[in-house]
Amino acid sequence: MQLNRYTDYGLRLLTYLAVLPPGQRASIDEISKVYDLSRNHINKIVHQLGKEGVIETKRGKGGGFSLARAPEQVNIADMVILLEKSMLIINCQTPTCRISPVCKLNGILLEAGSAFIDSLRKYSLADLVKDNREPLIQILDLN
Amino acid sequence: MQLNRYTDYGLRLLTYLAVLPPGQRASIDEISKVYDLSRNHINKIVHQLGKEGVIETKRGKGGGFSLARAPEQVNIADMVILLEKSMLIINCQTPTCRISPVCKLNGILLEAGSAFIDSLRKYSLADLVKDNREPLIQILDLN
DNA sequence: CTTAACCTACATTTTATTTGTATCTTCACT
DNA sequence: AGTGAAGATACAAATAAAATGTAGGTTAAG
Numbered sequence: 080m081q082l083n084r085y086t087d088y089g090l091r092l093l094t095y096l097a098v099l100p101p102g103q104r105a106s107i108d109e110i111s112k113v114y115d116l117s118r119n120h121i122n123k124i125v126h127q128l129g130k131e132g133v134i135e136t137k138r139g140k141g142g143g144f145s146l147a148r149a150p151e152q153v154n155i156a157d158m159v160i161l162l163e164k165s166m167l168i169i170n171c172q173t174p175t176c177r178i179s180p181v182c183k184l185n186g187i188l189l190e191a192g193s194a195f196i197d198s199l200r201k202y203s204l205a206d207l208v209k210d211n212r213e214p215l216i217q218i219l220d221l222n
Numbered sequence: 223m224q225l226n227r228y229t230d231y232g233l234r235l236l237t238y239l240a241v242l243p244p245g246q247r248a249s250i251d252e253i254s255k256v257y258d259l260s261r262n263h264i265n266k267i268v269h270q271l272g273k274e275g276v277i278e279t280k281r282g283k284g285g286g287f288s289l290a291r292a293p294e295q296v297n298i299a300d301m302v303i304l305l306e307k308s309m310l311i312i313n314c315q316t317p318t319c320r321i322s323p324v325c326k327l328n329g330i331l332l333e334a335g336s337a338f339i340d341s342l343r344k345y346s347l348a349d350l351v352k353d354n355r356e357p358l359i360q361i362l363d364l365n
Numbered sequence: 366c367t368t369a370a371c372c373t374a375c376a377t378t379t380t381a382t383t384t385g386t387a388t389c390t391t392c393a394c395t
Numbered sequence: 396a397g398t399g400a401a402g403a404t405a406c407a408a409a410t411a412a413a414a415t416g417t418a419g420g421t422t423a424a425g
Contacts, residue, residue, distance in 0.1 A: 080306055080338075082223055082331075084414070087312045090327055091319060106370070114320065117415050126372065139423025140369045155330060163223055169230045176234060177257065181357040183350050184233055187298060187342065188225075194341035195223075198334035207326050214324045227383070249401065260384050269403060282392025283400045 086162040088116055089124045093158060096134065097150040097204040098215045104143030113219055124162070131161055150204035156196045158204075168192050229305040231259055232267045236301060239277065240293040240347040241358045247286030256362055267305070274304055293347035299339050301347075311335050 091114055099105055107125055111118040125144055129136040133153065136144040146153065160166060168188040171179040179185065208215060216222065234257055242248055250268055254261040268287055272279040276296065279287040289296065303309060311331040314322040322328065351358060359365065 080223060080225055080309060080311070080335075082312055083412095090312075091321070094321065094325070094327065108370085115317065119415060119417085122371080122373095129371085136371065137423085138369095138371045138421075140367095141424060142370045142422085144371085166223060168223070169225055169233075174258065178234070178237065178358060178361050181354045181361065182237070183352075183354070184237065187345050187349070191338045191341035192223075195334045195338040198337035199330065202330050206330070209326075211324045211326070215321060218321050218324065226381095251401085262384060262386085265402075265404095272402085279402060280392085281390070281400095281402045283398095284393060285391080285401045287402080 080168075082159065082163055085120065085124065085164075086159060088114075088120055089128070089162040090155075090158060091116075092121065092124055092128075093133075093146075093153065093204055094207050094215070095219060096144075096146045097153075097208045098212055098219060098221060099145065100221075102145075104137065104145050106143045109143075127162075133158070133161070146204070150208065153204040154200060155202045155204070155206075156199035159199055160196065166192060166196075223311075225302065225306055228263065228267065228307075229302060231257070231263055232271070232305040233298075233301060234259075235264065235267055235271075236276075236289075236296065236347055237350050237358070238362060239287075239289045240296075240351045241355055241362060241364060242288065243364075245288075247280065247288050249286045252286075270305075276301070276304070289347070293351065296347040297343060298345045298347070298349075299343035302342055303339065309335060309339075 092110055095110055095113070096105060107118060107121050110116070111121045125134065125136060128134045129144065132147055134144045135147045136142070168191065169185065171182070171185055176182065235253055238253055238256070239248060250261060250264050253259070254264045268277065268279060271277045272287065275290055277287045278290045279285070311334065312328065314325070314328055319325065
């Protein structure tokens with residue numbers, strides 16, 4: 080049971096934006112280089128987060144993107160739900176399970192999935208950079 | 223974020239064993255047929271659960287397998303941990319993340335993973351067949 | 366009008382999962 | 396003893412999903 084890299088990369092990207100001084104923009108190039116990740120993957124994530132309104136993107140020369148809200152307002156649970164394709168823990172349909180009409184398992188797993196999300200909901204992007212902004216700036220070469 | 227089919231099938235199999243009248247044994251053939259699942263997959267699951275002591279397997283003619291403990295004693299959380307290969311929500315090593323030494327994300331996700339497991343821990347196999355043993359017996363053709 | 370940036374689409378590669386095939390070992394029953 | 400039914404074990408193949416790559420389009424600053 081693991082999150083996709085897509086989601087992982089998305090969270091790394093958001094962490095980057097959270098340490099970025101307000102008013103500054105990041106670029107796809109910059110992020111894929113500093114984290115050494117597939118440029119295309121980052122591209123897709125930026126595109127999605129832009130559409131969803133989490134980040135503000137700007138095209139053209141001198142463009143880039145930055146958080147659309149303060150880090151405190153960006154909840155980790157929401158970001159995981161957004162980035163992860165499916166949050167269904169099991170799929171009773173493929174392959175179809177005959178007992179699913181009377182099966183209690185799905186409900187139990189759904190509840191556990193909610194517990195997972197509820198736990199994440201306690202944190203925002205601000206918590207990711209709290210007390211470690213300095214070393215992050217160092218490592219991410221933001222100066 | 224989804225459990226492997228292997229885990230899913232394992233839980234279906236355990237449900238079958240939980241409704242099976244005590245003293246009776248199931249066979250790999252029987253289960254893969256009634257659920258219409260890969261015989262080989264079920265084979266592997268039976269093998270693993272046997273090694274782990276969750277079920278008692280018996281070779282040879284008239285053989286088969288059954289729960290080694292009462293359904294009340296078989297916790298869903300334990301079964302998921304057992305069946306699922308990895309419970310790591312993200313992997314900071316592949317590809318290596320530069321900020322991992324100072325990153326808070328892993329801890330947050332670990333905590334959420336624990337919340338998931340803790341939620342499952344409230345249930346045992348007995349809960350899966352409580353109040354619906356009759357329809358399950360019908361559907362699974364156990365008579 | 367050139368360049369830097371995001372946008373969009375599609376194609377390819379890689380990996381993990383799932384499934385399949387084959388043979389071995391055990392054991393009950395005749 | 397021999398036969399057949401059952402799990403044990405190993406390896407091979409197929410599938411699907413994820414990850415990555417390539418190419419060109421669009422926008423905007425200078």
